[in-house]
Amino acid sequence: MKIENNGLSNGLSGQFAVDAKGMGELRRAAQQNSPDALKETAWQFEALFMNMVMKSMRQATPQDGVFDSEQSRMYTAMLDQQISQNLAKRGVGLADVLVRQLSSTANIQQAMPLEQASGASSGLEIAEQIAARMAESRSAAKDTQVKDKGLAATDVDKPARRSSRPAHVRDFQERLASHAEEASRTTGIPAKFMLGQAALESGWGKREIVAADGTRSHNLFGIKATSGWKGKVVEAVTTEYINGMPQRRVEKFRAYDSYADAFRDYARMLSKNPRYERVIANAQDATSFAQGLQRAGYATDPQYAAKLSRLIKTSFSV
Structure with a gap:
C-alpha cells in the first residue's frame, strides 16, 4: 500500500x-x-x-x-x-x-x-x-x-530487534556488547544505557580520542585523567561549557589497552565514586540515568542528558 x-x-x-x-x-x-x-x-x-x-x-x-x-x-x-x-x-x-x-x-x-x-x-x-x-x-x-507457543519473549525478540537497527548501531553493539554486559553486572546499570553513552561520547567510535601518533586511547566515555589517575594519558582538544558558553580546551584523558579495560574502569568509577551513587540507584530508565549523570557533573554540556536519553531511546530501545 x-x-x-x-x-x-x-x-x-x-x-x-x-x-x-x-x-x-x-x-x-x-x-x-x-x-x-x-x-x-x-x-x-x-x-x-x-x-x-x-x-x-x-x-x-x-x-x-x-x-x-x-x-x-x-x-x-x-x-x-x-x-x-x-x-x-x-x-x-x-x-x-x-x-x-x-x-x-x-x-x-x-x-x-x-x-x-x-x-x-x-x-x-x-x-x-x-x-x-x-x-x-x-x-x-x-x-x-x-x-x-510456550517460548520466552526475550529469546525470540532480541535477534529481530537487533536486525532492524541501522548498520552502524549493530556493529557498535556487536563489538562492545560483551564489555557493556560485564560492566552491567558490576553496576546494575543496563548495558544498553552504557552503550548509548559510549556512542554519544565517541560519535559511535568515530571520534575516539587518539594520541599525537595516532594510537587509540580506547577511551569511549571521555573520562579525564585527574590527579588520582596512575595509568596512561593522552591529550586532546575538547569543548567545555563554562557558565553556559562553549570553550575549546586541551585536556588530559585516560588511555587504556583495550575497550574491555575502558568499560571496567567506567564501571569502577560509577561504583566507587560517591558522586555517582544516585545515578546507579535511579537508573531504571534512560531519562533518569541521563539526568542523574548530568546532575552528578559527568559533563558540562547543558543538553547532555537530553542528547543521551534520546540516543538510547532511538538506537537501543527498538
Missing part, C-alpha cells in the same frame, strides 16, 4: 507538523475516525520522524567549524524540515506501517493519543512518544504470540 499526498485536511500536507499551527491540525486530524484523516496523520508523522533522524545526525556531527554560527544552524534546520517533507511525500514506508498499525484499532485516539503529548516542547519529542507507544504495542503483541 503506497500512501499518496492527496491534499487532505484543508491542505495540512502543505504544512510541517513541527510548527504550532501544523501540530494543531495534526491533532485534529488524528481525532477524525476516517481513513483519509488517518493517512494524512501517518504522512505527517513520517515527516516528523525523518526530521528527527536528520536532527540526530546533525547533533552527532561537530558544529564548531569556522563557518558554523547560530544563523547557519537555523537555516540548516529549515532546510532539514523541507527535506524531511520531500522524503515523506516520496514515502519511506513508515506511513504505511502506521496506517496498518492504527487501522487495526477501533479508536484512533487510543492508539495514537497525540493530545497526551501536547505538553511536549517540540515535534521531535512528540514523535519519540508516538514511536515509543508503537514499540510497546509491538512488544506486547510479540509477548502474547510467544507465550502461546
Whole structure:
C-alpha cells in the first residue's frame, strides 16, 4: 500500500507538523475516525520522524567549524524540515506501517493519543512518544504470540530487534556488547544505557580520542585523567561549557589497552565514586540515568542528558 499526498485536511500536507499551527491540525486530524484523516496523520508523522533522524545526525556531527554560527544552524534546520517533507511525500514506508498499525484499532485516539503529548516542547519529542507507544504495542503483541507457543519473549525478540537497527548501531553493539554486559553486572546499570553513552561520547567510535601518533586511547566515555589517575594519558582538544558558553580546551584523558579495560574502569568509577551513587540507584530508565549523570557533573554540556536519553531511546530501545 503506497500512501499518496492527496491534499487532505484543508491542505495540512502543505504544512510541517513541527510548527504550532501544523501540530494543531495534526491533532485534529488524528481525532477524525476516517481513513483519509488517518493517512494524512501517518504522512505527517513520517515527516516528523525523518526530521528527527536528520536532527540526530546533525547533533552527532561537530558544529564548531569556522563557518558554523547560530544563523547557519537555523537555516540548516529549515532546510532539514523541507527535506524531511520531500522524503515523506516520496514515502519511506513508515506511513504505511502506521496506517496498518492504527487501522487495526477501533479508536484512533487510543492508539495514537497525540493530545497526551501536547505538553511536549517540540515535534521531535512528540514523535519519540508516538514511536515509543508503537514499540510497546509491538512488544506486547510479540509477548502474547510467544507465550502461546510456550517460548520466552526475550529469546525470540532480541535477534529481530537487533536486525532492524541501522548498520552502524549493530556493529557498535556487536563489538562492545560483551564489555557493556560485564560492566552491567558490576553496576546494575543496563548495558544498553552504557552503550548509548559510549556512542554519544565517541560519535559511535568515530571520534575516539587518539594520541599525537595516532594510537587509540580506547577511551569511549571521555573520562579525564585527574590527579588520582596512575595509568596512561593522552591529550586532546575538547569543548567545555563554562557558565553556559562553549570553550575549546586541551585536556588530559585516560588511555587504556583495550575497550574491555575502558568499560571496567567506567564501571569502577560509577561504583566507587560517591558522586555517582544516585545515578546507579535511579537508573531504571534512560531519562533518569541521563539526568542523574548530568546532575552528578559527568559533563558540562547543558543538553547532555537530553542528547543521551534520546540516543538510547532511538538506537537501543527498538
